[in-house]
Amino acid sequence: MASTSPEPAAADETIDTIHIRRLECSDHERGFVALLSQLSPCPDLTTSVFATRFAELAAQGDDHIILVAEDPSASDRRILATGCLFVERKFLRGCGKVGHVEDVVVDAAARGRGLGLRIVRRLVEISRDAGCYKVILDCTPELRAYYAKCGFVEKGVQMAVYF
Amino acid sequence: MASTSPEPAAADETIDTIHIRRLECSDHERGFVALLSQLSPCPDLTTSVFATRFAELAAQGDDHIILVAEDPSASDRRILATGCLFVERKFLRGCGKVGHVEDVVVDAAARGRGLGLRIVRRLVEISRDAGCYKVILDCTPELRAYYAKCGFVEKGVQMAVYF
Numbered sequence: 001m002a003s004t005s006p007e008p009a010a011a012d013e014t015i016d017t018i019h020i021r022r023l024e025c026s027d028h029e030r031g032f033v034a035l036l037s038q039l040s041p042c043p044d045l046t047t048s049v050f051a052t053r054f055a056e057l058a059a060q061g062d063d064h065i066i067l068v069a070e071d072p073s074a075s076d077r078r079i080l081a082t083g084c085l086f087v088e089r090k091f092l093r094g095c096g097k098v099g100h101v102e103d104v105v106v107d108a109a110a111r112g113r114g115l116g117l118r119i120v121r122r123l124v125e126i127s128r129d130a131g132c133y134k135v136i137l138d139c140t141p142e143l144r145a146y147y148a149k150c151g152f153v154e155k156g157v158q159m160a161v162y163f
Numbered sequence: 164m165a166s167t168s169p170e171p172a173a174a175d176e177t178i179d180t181i182h183i184r185r186l187e188c189s190d191h192e193r194g195f196v197a198l199l200s201q202l203s204p205c206p207d208l209t210t211s212v213f214a215t216r217f218a219e220l221a222a223q224g225d226d227h228i229i230l231v232a233e234d235p236s237a238s239d240r241r242i243l244a245t246g247c248l249f250v251e252r253k254f255l256r257g258c259g260k261v262g263h264v265e266d267v268v269v270d271a272a273a274r275g276r277g278l279g280l281r282i283v284r285r286l287v288e289i290s291r292d293a294g295c296y297k298v299i300l301d302c303t304p305e306l307r308a309y310y311a312k313c314g315f316v317e318k319g320v321q322m323a324v325y326f
Contacts, residue, residue, distance in 0.1 A: 036255040043257050053258045088249060092199040092266060094206050095216045100263070103255060128326045136323045138301065144320060152322035157307060159315035160299045163291045 017073055018080065020118055023066035025054045031078040032068065039105040062130065063087040066103075067122060069115045081106040083119040087130055099127030099135035120150045180236055181243065183281055186229035188217045194241040195231065202268040225293065226250040229266075230285055232278045244269040244278040248286040250293055262290030262298035283313045 023032065028050040036042045045053075057064045069081040083104040090096050101123050106116045127135035138158040139147060186195065191213040199205045208216075220227045232244040246267040253259050264286050269279045290298035301321040302310060 033254060040255045042255040045254070045258065049258060050254070053252065053254055056252055086251060088265065089216060089219055090266065091196060091208065091216055092203045092205040095208065095212060102251065103253065124324055132326065134323050134325045136301065136321060138299065138319045138321055140319050144322065147322045151324045154320050155323040156301045156303050156321040157317050158299060158301055158319040158321050159307065159310045160297050160318040161287055161314045162297045163295065
């Protein structure tokens with residue numbers, strides 16, 4: 001599933017102490033993988049394996065953006081939330097581009113503070129600014145209302161084959 | 164919408180005269196863009212613009228594959244059907260990969276011959292062989308049964324913001 005487990009409801013979205021920024025390779029030490037494991041099975045990765053995948057994704061430049069939320073005042077600066085956007089280039093729509101939002105998750109202890117919504121809204125802005133004609137995501141039916149707060153409307157069904 | 168307008172029902176899937184292959188830049192002259200316009204608004208592209216986007220996608224190697232169906236015996240060798248697969252690299256699932264099927268369309272005059280299913284099944288095989296842990300697509304609810312023939316099951320809802 002592309003996007004599940006953000007906080008169920010957003011309350012205060014003006015928490016200025018929380019910083020939203022792009023993923024850095026050193027975030028491996030700040031619990032980034034453990035955070036993802038709240039969304040999907042996610043064995044820990046060695047520093048080397050993490051760095052290799054980080055470099056692969058970084059090579060895509062602004063076509064692949066992972067945002068993270070951190071509290072700079074926290075002693076461990078653990079990652080509290082994350083969301084990913086990648087840009088798909090098509091031929092249709094005049095060589096149009098589509099933003100895909102994936103892997104949105106907020107740490108269980110940090111939910112209800114609007115961090116997920118801040119990240120998703122930022123990813124939508126980035127998609128628009130990149131010239132995408134739309135941005136899409138897949139989620140469980142229960143999260144329809146959550147993503148509606150970011151302007152998303154239901155468009156279809158997601159189908160999958162698991163190997 | 165990611166994947167609509169393949170043929171509504173597949174009959175004979177053993178039409179050996181139809182060849183499934185990867186998109187070539189010269190397919191611009193074989194009605195590839197006009198075929199896509201049966202799926203989504205798709206203004207014609209100059210040869211130069213088409214070639215530029217083709218090169219961008221070709222640079223992704225096997226992470227971006229567009230298959231097309233053609234009848235080699237036809238005089239104009241027009242493209243009869245197409246489907247796209249791109250591979251997303253993640254951190255979760257042990258640096259897992261996900262296949263995304265997009266832009267499946269069969270020419271209105273060639274529907275009912277199983278071309279869409281042949282292409283989608285091939286894209287599923289490619290995803291599996293590439294080591295993806297799943298392959299996903301978005302479609303309209305009416306196409307659930309169609310994609311079920313390729314092993315897809317419904318997993319969630321697709322949400323979108325259009326700009």
